[in-house]
Amino acid sequence: MHKRILWELARRILDTYRYDTQLWRTALAGPWLICFLVFAAAVLGIPTGLGTAADVMLATCAATLVLACAGNILAVLLALTGLRIPRLYAGSLLSASGAVLLVFYYADLELEAAAALAGIAALLGGLGGLSIGLLRRRRFTMGLLLAAVVLASPLALSTRGNSDTSPEASVSNGGPAPIDAENPGEPGNYTYRSFTYGSGQDLHRSEYGDEAELTTATVDASAYITSWPKLRTLFWGFDHSSLPVNARVWMPDGEGPYPLVLMVHGNHMMEDYSEGGYAYLGEQLASRGFIAVSLDENFLNYSAWSGIPDNDFKVRTWMILKHLQQIGIFAEQSGNPFYQKVDYSRTALLGHSRGGQAVAMAADAGRWFKNDPALAAAAQFHIASVIALAPTDKAIDNQQARLEDVNYLTLQGARDGDVHDFYGDRQYIRSSFTGAASSFKSSLYIADANHSQFNTSWGLYDQSLPAGLFLDRTDIMDGDAQRQIAKVYVTAFLEATLDGKEVYQDLFRDYRSGLQWLPGTAYYNRFQSGGNIVVATFDEDRNKNTVTGGTAEAAGLAWREEVAKDRESKSKATYGLVLEHSTKGGGEGYYRIRLKNSIASGLAESGAAGLTFSMANRNADSKDTPDAAQAAASPDVEVELKDSNQAAARLPLNEVMDILPLPQTRFTLLPWLEERMSDGKYGDLSEAVFQTYELPFERFIEVEPGLDPDKLSEITFYLQGEGDKIMLDDIGFYPKGISMEGSKQTAIIQ
16 A cells, blocks of 8 residues: 555656646746745845845845745645646745745734735736736737736735825915025035045945045944944954944035034945935035035944944944044144134034934933043034934933033924834923023924935835835925925024024024925924023923913813823823813813913013914824814914903914824825834824914014013913814923024033
8 A cells, every 4th residue: 555655646746747838837937026026125125235236136046046946845745735736836826925925024014914915926926927828828818918907906006095194384374474595405605525534445435445535543342332243344344343434525615614514324224325325415515614524334234134233322423423533633634624624613413313313412422421532532522503314212321312502403204114203302302401592492394204315325215125115105205305305404504503694593483484495295393492481391290280480270171281102102201281172062261371470570581572382283183093184173272461461462373373283194005004014113193293383472462552571471272172182382482583603612522
């Protein structure tokens, strides 16, 4: 019997390819193409550093080998079952499906999502291969029909959209006049030149090799990095004990001295170099009289082949200090391009992603590098301003940067699929002032901006391939438009804080004053001056009846102090006041602050110009997936000021600025994938994003001429509509315009 069984098994194995006719052998092109595409997407997402052509060739070889080996093994196993099917074709199709499942599973998709995509890929690959086989057999009608189905499937997916909502930009009748100044997003009048400095021995980039104009010594980061894989050393030619100090420089012509701006990239594939992606900012700033320097920290970035160095956040920050130290040395060397060109009192740091966190840490470097010689060497530079583009905000050594009397600006896109939470808002909250009235902080939330397009080298997707293929780009703004926003805001911020051009401060107080320079989308800006008189921040205690500047009461409203949260429902480490209209059948509810006498008396002395507060529209909170009408709803809010003589003036808020709904953003092509990618981080549609409102006293006096702003006693917020819900923060009074000259030496690295 066992001989008969062995003979039957041998016969079946010999008949493995019996049913794989010419039609099915030709149809193998379908599974092979699926296998090739998924391997190509994977390899392009984890580049080898040998170039795109080499990566594609590697994907070709991998697809062929996997299909040849796994496809034939499965064909033999299918033959042993006796199934009368084209076994090589079926085995190859199963192999391609398995490859897709494994690639997407290890690319941060949950198993069920990876399995679903593998099934779809197998179906499309099978039908595609069959159409090729039919066409070769001259069965054109059926072959073309199947080909049309295969080609139309991904097209239908890409054009489906995901039904999220993005408000339109709005200009109220009560909006500010356009800023009467030149467009800060346009090139200036300075001529400039660009060059590089570096180790002179870079294995991959000649600009830091023999083409470097200035040669720098390497630095030893062994005190911070303990793990540096040998593969990383093999690629770069150095280890953590000899990191290079490389950078690209754009320097204005002329004698100077000029303000210095260091730009720091974030975490990207180390083989896909990042620092050149800010040339658009470097050229822009140099043309307007700033020395712009883009630092090379690619050797600290992630690689699929060698991971990422430990402690990379801290070392990114430490490298900023080493560059400042190096530039300080250059600036003292006669004949050096930097010689006597650097104005040490006017230094700014700009970072993107992890670089955005690093620049804030560098401005508060004493928190981590108290005993490091680099800290003392960089102390001659006075960091007046910090800019963060879509920054991270991770605690390092259980500490986070706290900026004091440093001008701070952060930009964030609502369609950021990488740093999808508004982490820059947390650093904004941790930035404070100690009476430096000329300093300010500001944030800008951009409805249709994403993460990668702030860098011209990072491509179109916020996640690396292959998972990035499933991010929806339907409503993401054009890359040039997004970078125009960056140019306008970065230049205006630096000219306001380093050059004393106070006129540009209006852009940060109210984005509408600069809409003539900006592409069309919805914006949300937050602003606070160091000269503000604080009435309520809601962080002093958990007693909702008391605020910093007085006492509070409410009627017709549900009201509570609540922690502000991000998309993942994590705390932003600040509290706000949530007001929700609870009166049934109409009527209005109110929240009232009775001011302390000290606040009222201080108004006359300070020369305050008006009432300021930050507010988030929370009308879309009631459902996880609000419909378009609900998401677009705006609360009906009125604000009243009353003085000690009982004169009162009440102002509808939408007469000053429209209350835009918050963007409700889906990130993936299919809503089903939102919670099945990247550990479900895309699950929430929005987060608490604040808009700052400034209501000049003049507007209230127009309503009630008898109102005396120097004798204010009450501030009242009214909610009119049933179900209206808002969150308030940073209530106070803002000063009249103040010259920015005093901001030049507000912060010293210490």
